[in-house]
Amino acid sequence: MSSLLAQLFPPSTTRNMELSADVLIILTSAAIIYYLTRWHRWKYLWREWLTTVDHKKIGIMYLIAAVTMLFRGGVDALLLRAQLAVPNNHFLGPLHYDEIFTTHGTIMIFFMAMPLIFAMFNIAIPLMIGARDVAFPRLNAISFWLFAFAGFLFNISFVIGGSPNAGWTSYPPLTELAFNPGVGQNYYLMALIVTGIGTTATGINFLVTILRMRAPGMTLMRMPMFAWTTLVTSVLILFAFPPLTVAMVLTLFDRLFGTAFFTIGRGGMPMMYVNLFWLFGHPEVYILVLPSFGIFSEVVATFSRKKLFGYSTMVYSVLAITFLSYGTWVHHFFTMGAGAAVNVFFGLSTILIAIPTGIKIFNWIFTMWNGRIKMTVAMMWALAFIPTFVVGGATGVMLGAVPADYQFHNSYFLIAHFHNVIIGGTVFGLLSGVYYWWPKMTGRLLNERQGKWAFWLFFLGFWVTFMPQYALGFMGMTRRMYTYSHGFGWSSLNLMSTIGAFVMGAGFVVMVYNFVWSQIHGEIDVTGDPWDGRTLEWSTPSPAPEYNFARIPVVTDRDAWWAIKQDHKSNVIQIKPQEIQDIELPKSSAIPFLMGLSFFVFSVGMVFSWWWIAVVGFLGFVVCMLVGTFDYDDHKEVPRQVIQNTESALGRLQG
Amino acid sequence: MFNRGSQRGRRVIAISPNGPTGNGDEVEARFLAPHFESEGFPWLQIFGYIGSLLLTIAALLAVVQHILSPIGLLTVILILAVAQAALQLGIFMHLRESRGSTWHIITLGLGIVIALGLVGMSMWIMTFKSGVS
Known part of the structure; x- marks a missing residue:
């Protein structure tokens, strides 16, 4: 019993900070359980959310999860910056610091950015292309629950069993059992394996959805730009995630079953892990940023009241970026010393990517040229993206130059660069998308004044945080140092960076306040088209009914909804009672949730090497697969009377 | 469309x-x-499943038992892997159930180019080992 307790609560989980977290977690869970019980919400939660296969609700769940994880990863970031604020600080110990930067990076990439991207896919894509759901609705729910349970698994590590501490890249030999005993690293491996399965399934799902389910008349070259970037992101996911899963599984085997894939003393090759990780890691960078490029294309065109400049060039540059991004991964480890030929090849391929990306930047600027620009919060995020991403891209080209990279490698210059592109590209883009599609998700508009406060705090905080880090990198400060001495002359820049980080934190708090306030008091979007939009999702009511379109629209042009409005035909959304037909929709199912739960149980068994629990979890998964396979009762008919009543209530019934 | x-x-x-x-x-x-071929009982799929299990076990045993020299072993597991891929594509990936080969050629071609590119370039990168060890 005491050995079990020692395994569950090693010393790293009984520091004051972790114990206070325990108290907060228990209090929050108790409050949620009390609320659900007091207001009899359990059944509602199960029926409407936990078992749903509706892409719109899955999108909202992804969004909530992503904002929660942004909070967790953000608190981690503030702890790191608090530690570095002054020299010789002992706010966090070295091991504690390692654990926090590991969870910060892993959560921000896998459990914040990825779900936020999938939130945007789910909320916008089927509506944009005139479909009633994704191609495989139940698989979509399975993807979500695998992600959610993997995220849960990863997040409990710091209070039960101990947090992983080898960095978000987790290179061997630091992750091998000899140097990293305890279960923390197992948490990292299992969480990434499980969420990786979900992500791959999402890639397949949206690839098929876009190729197969577009409304009649919507050729590939008439698709909204966001659909294009979703399509290529899905392809990238399909090729990028398998190497990651392989790297994780091999490390897990090394740790649990005594193999030696990455143990050099027994003939293994740790460098192969680095290679596999970045085979995933580099396409991942484009998986993160391409959806944002798509969002900018929609937002900039809508709020400039112009069609996107150079649509076909945009498509070709996206395809070029996709192709090139497969051939650049070595630039993450030039200093491994693979030789001049290898480094030069990958350095050149890296710098080449700047060309299609530059083309896109110019296209956005020309889209705004002579447009009637409306400064909404969504548009401000898009505008903020351009200078920020240009700086991040330029420092990326600097890092891509091999000789210079030997100086920059693993310094704060690198840290500043990748935060510059991931926050400036991915996060700004996704937040732009959140502000843009929020009315479509919830039926209410976000308060613009609060949104602008959040924007300015976050945007200015970002520059104050990361610009000093470029300089710190030049001054020799390396990544992952937990403290530094006064004599290095880094103190004032570090303090400035910490102040910036707290300003960003304030921006996040205002943003969450904005979300909550607007959900209660926000203006209701009665038209379904608050921005005078260009694409089909704005032809539906806000929020769209369960079946999305009472009648699938027919597309005759790019910017389909804009073309319909220009032709004064916007009354096509009014449907005559005799035209309404029954609609077939996927049925809610408990299987996705139970499958996620099975994976969770299996993972707990693997993390702690409790094999019988792993077997139970695996059997649960097999049962879910069998029941799901032979479940032919997976769809329902929505009778035309119900549709007629819904459309009538929405004021979209003719006559 | x-x-x-x-x-x-x-x-x-x-x-x-x-x-x-x-x-x-x-x-x-x-x-x-889609053009589905329906059968009474999925015999083909069951044989395919057993076949892929056998191919996997054969590869594992060959390596664990060190039945051949390293070069011979690599050749054997490579052949087993290609057989496995062909079997998966043919039986489970609906490669035979199609009215046109256009999309198959595009996607398979892309898949092969990328897979060979990634494997080939990985081998090229890892040749540095002979220089440092």
């Missing part, structure tokens, strides 16, 4: 003779519509 000719035109491909009705029945172009 898919505009197979000029990508620039405003041509709408007529999917049903009466034109699109917007009721969801024409969302798939004819040449893309």
